[in-house]
Amino acid sequence: GKKAFIAGVADDNGYGWAIAKSLAAAGAEILLGTWVPALNIFESSLRRGKFDGSRILPDGSLMEISKVYPLDAVFDNPDDVPEDIKTNKRYAGATKWTVQEVAESVKEDFGSIDILVHSLANGPEVTKPLLETSRKGYLAAISASSYSYVSLLKHFLPILNPGGSSISLTYIASERIIPGYGGGMSSAKAALESDTRVLAFEAGRKRKIRVNTISAGPLRSRAAKAIGF
Ligand code: ZID
Incomplete structure (x- = not known):
C-alpha cells in the first residue's frame, strides 16, 4: 500500500483531515504532521475518542493514523529556531x-x-487589507503558507518514491480580488501557485514526482472561521 504524509492536521474540521480520510479509504497508510502548539490537544482528543465519529470510513471501519509528528513548517532545521520559541x-x-x-x-x-x-x-494579519499589512506580517504569511511547501517538498523529495505525488491547497484570491483575504495571504497563494509550476518541473525531472495545487470550495475549518469565511 501507499504511504501518505499529510502536513497541517490539528482537528477533524479541515481539508487535511478530509484528505487523510479519502486516502485511508483508498487504502493508504496515514502519517500526520501537526503544528507543535496544537499537538497536545489533538493527540489527547484522538486518544479520548473525540474524533471517532469522524474517523468512520465508507466501509464502516475507522481511519487508522500510524503516527502523528509534531511540525512547525516555518523552521527548516534547529539552527533556524530562535531562543523565544x-x-x-x-x-x-x-x-x-x-x-x-x-x-x-x-x-x-x-x-x-x-x-x-x-x-x-x-x-x-489576514484580517488587515494589504495596504495596512506590515512587512513582518506579509513575510510571515509567505513563510508559513508558501515557503513551507517549498521546504517540505525539498526535504521529503529524497524519500518520495518515484511516481509519487504531492499536493497543496490554494485559493482563488491569488488571481482575483477577494476583500477580507488580506495580510499578504493573496500574495502567498499567488506564490504557491507559481511555485507549483516550477516545482512540478523540477521534482518531475529530478524524481518523477507530480506537483499540483487544488483550489477547493469553501470549508468551515478552524482557519476559515478565524477570518469570518
Ligand atoms: P485548518 O485550520 O484545518 O488547517 C490549517 C492547519 O495549518 C492547522 O492545522 C494549523 O495548525 C496548521 N499550521 C499553521 N501554521 C503552521 C506551521 N507553521 N507549521 C505547521 N502547521 C501549521 O484550515 P484549512 O483546512 O482551511 O486549511 C488547509 C489549507 O486549505 C490551507 O492551505 C488553506 O489556505 C486552504 N484553503 C482553505 C479554504 C477553506 O475554505 N477552508 C479555502 C481555500 C484554501 C477558502 O478559504 N471559497 C471561499 C473560501 C475558500 C475557498 C473557496
Whole structure:
C-alpha cells in the first residue's frame, strides 16, 4: 500500500483531515504532521475518542493514523529556531519538529512515502487589507503558507518514491480580488501557485514526482472561521 504524509492536521474540521480520510479509504497508510502548539490537544482528543465519529470510513471501519509528528513548517532545521520559541512552553514538550528533522524521522520510521500533502497556511494579519499589512506580517504569511511547501517538498523529495505525488491547497484570491483575504495571504497563494509550476518541473525531472495545487470550495475549518469565511 501507499504511504501518505499529510502536513497541517490539528482537528477533524479541515481539508487535511478530509484528505487523510479519502486516502485511508483508498487504502493508504496515514502519517500526520501537526503544528507543535496544537499537538497536545489533538493527540489527547484522538486518544479520548473525540474524533471517532469522524474517523468512520465508507466501509464502516475507522481511519487508522500510524503516527502523528509534531511540525512547525516555518523552521527548516534547529539552527533556524530562535531562543523565544525554543524556551516557549508550547514547544518545550516536543522534539524534532523542524521540517528537516520531521523528514528524517519519517525516513527512520517508514523508509519512504508516496504522497505528500501540504494543508497548512497562516497569515497573522489576514484580517488587515494589504495596504495596512506590515512587512513582518506579509513575510510571515509567505513563510508559513508558501515557503513551507517549498521546504517540505525539498526535504521529503529524497524519500518520495518515484511516481509519487504531492499536493497543496490554494485559493482563488491569488488571481482575483477577494476583500477580507488580506495580510499578504493573496500574495502567498499567488506564490504557491507559481511555485507549483516550477516545482512540478523540477521534482518531475529530478524524481518523477507530480506537483499540483487544488483550489477547493469553501470549508468551515478552524482557519476559515478565524477570518469570518
Ligand atoms: P485548518 O485550520 O484545518 O488547517 C490549517 C492547519 O495549518 C492547522 O492545522 C494549523 O495548525 C496548521 N499550521 C499553521 N501554521 C503552521 C506551521 N507553521 N507549521 C505547521 N502547521 C501549521 O484550515 P484549512 O483546512 O482551511 O486549511 C488547509 C489549507 O486549505 C490551507 O492551505 C488553506 O489556505 C486552504 N484553503 C482553505 C479554504 C477553506 O475554505 N477552508 C479555502 C481555500 C484554501 C477558502 O478559504 N471559497 C471561499 C473560501 C475558500 C475557498 C473557496
